[in-house]
Amino acid sequence: MCLGVPGEIREIDGTEAVADFWGVERRVRLDVVGDAVEVGDYILNHAGFAIRKIPEREVEETMAIYESLFGDDVDEALDEIGAPRGADIDLGGEQGDAEADAAVPGDTDGD
């Protein structure tokens, strides 16, 4: 899908970061975000990479838009970040294993 998903940055280590997506933490790379990103900033995640820092004044509206798009179906949002459906996962720096990822394929995120 070409839908990016917004998340809040929780930790940063160089170009690696951990972002919170509706309570699920996933690792996000900051290589191509193009702006200085700090803990607490919101980013638009696209296949594991932040492609844009969401300006502070637009965070609330942007989050509301995505919540309306996904409705109550947070699982759909979790698909977008490659998290298992219905999962309450704490990555703690670990990746899900390949089988789990294979069961919930990620997306190509084209445009």
Add this chain to the structure above:
Amino acid sequence: MATEADDLKFRDPEAAQELAADIERQMERIDHPVEIMHVCGSHEQVIAKFGLRSMLPSDLSVTMGPGCPVCVTNMPEVDEAVALAEAGTTVATYGDMFRVPGTVKSLADAKAEGAAVEVVYSASEAVEYAAAHPDEDVVFFATGFETTAAPTAAVLQADPPENFYVLSAHKYVPPAMEVVAEMPDTDVDAFLAAGHAATITGYGLFEEFVDEYDTPVVVGGFEPLDVLYGVRRILEFVESGTSGLDNAYPRCVSRDGNEAAMSAIDEVFALTSGEWRGIADIPDANFVLREAYAAHSARRQFDVDPVSGDGDPLTEECICGDIMAGTATPEDCALFGEECTPQNPVGACMVSDEGTCKIRHEYGGHPEL
């Protein structure tokens, strides 16, 4: 520009009705059919999911063009990935690509027969897999438009392990818009350009397109009101008989785009001509690795010699290409919903969550009222 879009509330039914009423009045004044093409699977999802087509006048059509990266990945490109997997490398790819048929088989078929295929959700996961498996040659079958080409470029710039290779099937959208605009059978009056690709490229790059093809382009967002607002802006251009460019998605898109991402793409990739599945051979719309990255190029480091077949005989009847060129709809296809379903897809448009046929199959099209 487009300050009105800044103030839009995201999903206000009254605002939607007002916009729809505006659009209806515009169409009455325009007094001829108008075709708007969008080039993004997410636009199609929003349009289908929220039933926006039912809000639009019947002489205004909004069709999806070549906006699904999985769908435009050429079958021989899938064959290359299958050949690499069968030759003993580990092929890592996005989940969307896993089931897309090549001319002989899909990566899923290859995996079922024992080849090593890993589904990853990001380019960096493919790199991590390679680092954790130094005894394997890991080929990342990299697909998608600018939004995923930038991450692929970034991992290549970050000194990946020696056993990490990229098989690039990345595609660049703007030249495909030009080809569609030039197709004699395509009667597109204006384009609703994809917001997230423009997040990377910026909307400024459409200026030349607007001038050359005398066709309005409005960059649109992904929320129902964003789409309706974009349509209304387009109709303003159509009504006044002018072409022009507007950014109806200022929340995410700037004129110059994400310069860090663009410079990563420019450094790692060159553009070359190549076939977009079912559409055409498109000049300068395929991203290939530059010479400086030859050490990580699967095409340079392996003797890729794909077995190619004639494809599923049903693919002869598949009209994905016409659908992506905007000259046919899924309902025009004899296979749609019959031989071709999300469970048993014939064409890539039925495989991907971004494909026109899969979305139409899931949500339906314009209701027959």
